[in-house]
Amino acid sequence: MEIMPNGFPSYSSDFTETMEFYRIETEKKLELLCGSFCEENDRYKSLYDAAEYSLKAGGKRIRPVLTLELCRAYDGKLSDALTAAAAIEMIHTFSLIHDDLPCMDDDDMRRGRPSCHKAFSEAGALLAGDMLIAMAGKVICESSLDAIKKSEMLSCLYDCTIGMIEGQTVDISGNFTDIGGLLQMYSLKTSELLKASCVMGCIAAGADKEDILKAKEYAYNLGLAFQIVDDILDVTSTEEQLGKPVGSDEEQNKITSVTLLGIDGARALAAEFTEKAENILCEMKNSSFLLQLTDLLLKRKK
Amino acid sequence: MEIMPNGFPSYSSDFTETMEFYRIETEKKLELLCGSFCEENDRYKSLYDAAEYSLKAGGKRIRPVLTLELCRAYDGKLSDALTAAAAIEMIHTFSLIHDDLPCMDDDDMRRGRPSCHKAFSEAGALLAGDMLIAMAGKVICESSLDAIKKSEMLSCLYDCTIGMIEGQTVDISGNFTDIGGLLQMYSLKTSELLKASCVMGCIAAGADKEDILKAKEYAYNLGLAFQIVDDILDVTSTEEQLGKPVGSDEEQNKITSVTLLGIDGARALAAEFTEKAENILCEMKNSSFLLQLTDLLLKRKK
Numbered sequence: 001m002e003i004m005p006n007g008f009p010s011y012s013s014d015f016t017e018t019m020e021f022y023r024i025e026t027e028k029k030l031e032l033l034c035g036s037f038c039e040e041n042d043r044y045k046s047l048y049d050a051a052e053y054s055l056k057a058g059g060k061r062i063r064p065v066l067t068l069e070l071c072r073a074y075d076g077k078l079s080d081a082l083t084a085a086a087a088i089e090m091i092h093t094f095s096l097i098h099d100d101l102p103c104m105d106d107d108d109m110r111r112g113r114p115s116c117h118k119a120f121s122e123a124g125a126l127l128a129g130d131m132l133i134a135m136a137g138k139v140i141c142e143s144s145l146d147a148i149k150k151s152e153m154l155s156c157l158y159d160c161t162i163g164m165i166e167g168q169t170v171d172i173s174g175n176f177t178d179i180g181g182l183l184q185m186y187s188l189k190t191s192e193l194l195k196a197s198c199v200m201g202c203i204a205a206g207a208d209k210e211d212i213l214k215a216k217e218y219a220y221n222l223g224l225a226f227q228i229v230d231d232i233l234d235v236t237s238t239e240e241q242l243g244k245p246v247g248s249d250e251e252q253n254k255i256t257s258v259t260l261l262g263i264d265g266a267r268a269l270a271a272e273f274t275e276k277a278e279n280i281l282c283e284m285k286n287s288s289f290l291l292q293l294t295d296l297l298l299k300r301k302k
Numbered sequence: 303m304e305i306m307p308n309g310f311p312s313y314s315s316d317f318t319e320t321m322e323f324y325r326i327e328t329e330k331k332l333e334l335l336c337g338s339f340c341e342e343n344d345r346y347k348s349l350y351d352a353a354e355y356s357l358k359a360g361g362k363r364i365r366p367v368l369t370l371e372l373c374r375a376y377d378g379k380l381s382d383a384l385t386a387a388a389a390i391e392m393i394h395t396f397s398l399i400h401d402d403l404p405c406m407d408d409d410d411m412r413r414g415r416p417s418c419h420k421a422f423s424e425a426g427a428l429l430a431g432d433m434l435i436a437m438a439g440k441v442i443c444e445s446s447l448d449a450i451k452k453s454e455m456l457s458c459l460y461d462c463t464i465g466m467i468e469g470q471t472v473d474i475s476g477n478f479t480d481i482g483g484l485l486q487m488y489s490l491k492t493s494e495l496l497k498a499s500c501v502m503g504c505i506a507a508g509a510d511k512e513d514i515l516k517a518k519e520y521a522y523n524l525g526l527a528f529q530i531v532d533d534i535l536d537v538t539s540t541e542e543q544l545g546k547p548v549g550s551d552e553e554q555n556k557i558t559s560v561t562l563l564g565i566d567g568a569r570a571l572a573a574e575f576t577e578k579a580e581n582i583l584c585e586m587k588n589s590s591f592l593l594q595l596t597d598l599l600l601k602r603k604k
Contacts, residue, residue: 137439
């Protein structure tokens with residue numbers, strides 16, 4: 001794979017190899033930041049162990065991939081976007097840790113391993129999540145970016161964090177009965193962080209306002225399509241494909257796009273948001289990677 | 303009370319009136335920021351209600367007072383320090399909400415009212431605390447300060463937030479047996495936020511590095527003395543004076559400066575930190591208000 005002077009793979013690179021490059025670079029950055037967390041003090045080592053346990057749980061690192069790719073698309077430098085990518089993953093991880101807690105979704109397992117509060121303790125998981133919200137801000141403040149970019153990124157990061165928390169509030173209170181309410185909740189819970197991922201990549205590269213608006217619109221539609229595809233897979237997939245029990249939404253009496261619109265209605269809506277996301281990409285420069293990523297996320301079988 | 307062109311009370315103003323001025327200005331700023339939180343959406347109104355419930359629980363607003371007073375001492379403008387003062391109070395409030403949760407200290411009451419999770423729900427209190435960490439950053443990002451001051455303040459704010467979380471980790475794990483460990487825990491749990499309060503006031507005013515160092519040292523000693531005085535009052539005060547049961551530390555088998563050093567040893571240590579704090583103030587300009595505040599906090603009977 002050819003690496004350009006700005007640190008990114010060249011556009012002729014293979015999609016899968018580029019995905020892998022982004023994942024590895026993000027994990028290296030997280031490792032570096034985690035390593036500098038704790039220093040010598042073992043009185044509160046458990047705090048960082050709990051955060052690291054969840055940060056290292058893996059996954060495709062979709063959000064950092066978006067940050068890095070948007071920075072590449074707008075001709076930025078890899079090193080300017082990596083801290084933002086790590087910060088985004090910290091916020092994502094905080095939300096998973098706190099969402100799994102007994103007073104929230106009460107999930108004992110996450111990605112095939114015990115969730116953070118099961119592996120450590122409830123108090124430990126609560127504090128690790130809290131710490132990650134603050135750490136995401138701290139690593140951006142301490143990066144080598146200029147003060148204006150830092151402040152723009154932090155504004156974007158904490159705006160989306162608040163949006164996610166609003167979304168979780170709607171979700172647990174069940175304060176919606178129609179498709180409009182459901183989509184608003186999905187937008188807050190999922191699209192907000194995807195938006196911040198894209199926008200922070202744009203800021204790292206110094207993209208202009210119009211490009212940032214397009215990136216936001218892409219992320220909004222991507223997030224909604226992603227959630228609706230999730231609803232559909234819960235009904236149509238097999239347990240083997242999904243790696244978790246199918247039909248769990250129905251069992252829990254959850255309101256989803258499938259319960260509200262039926263399977264065909266949900267499919268039509270997913271197709272609509274997918275098309276919108278793809279149309280925006282077609283107006284953006286250097287978007288072939290993002291088109292493939294969108295395809296991967298929205299046409300998945302699990 | 304005479305108000306100077308920079309928005310602060312003149313130095314000839316009465317101590318108690320100035321304290322009251324700072325409290326009212328902080329609460330007005332919080333009210334303004336809270337009012338703009340929620341806008342029209344009542345699907346997640348409960349999130350902001352829970353945060354507001356705890357933000358409005360009152361108290362002397364010591365931390366905002368420090369921020370505002372340090373800004374006055376270094377000739378800054380009131381308007382430049384008010385957002386920082388509000389952000390500090392948000393972080394303080396987050397820590398109270400999460401510390402009270404059942405998996406942490408499990409306190410049903412806070413300042414004579416049901417704690418946040420009792421008045422709302424555990425999930426509601428968890429989310430309100432999370433939101434306040436993010437909101438503290440957001441309000442600074444959205445203030446009219448220049449980007450460098452914003453970034454310096456945010457670095458300071460999230461550093462201290464992490465320190466507090468480390469302190470709470472040490473506290474609940476009981477990972478200390480000697481006075482050194484106890485003081486480190488007190489420093490993290492209490493001094494860190496007092497330090498940030500002072501430093502953010504200095505940053506607002508554009509104070510130089512040397513002055514910031516002095517402010518930090520003052521806050522460090524103030525925090526330790528404050529905690530040791532707390533330990534002493536738990537033993538020597540009456541229930542009537544304290545407004546809560548005395549002797550609760552002993553009942554809970556808590557390690558405190560009194561259990562480790564005896565009452566006279568704790569008094570001697572409190573006097574030592576108090577003297578250090580006062581000596582630093584004597585080297586600082588315009589410190590008469592801070593000397594009175596230190597006296598109020600460290601010679602209190604409740």
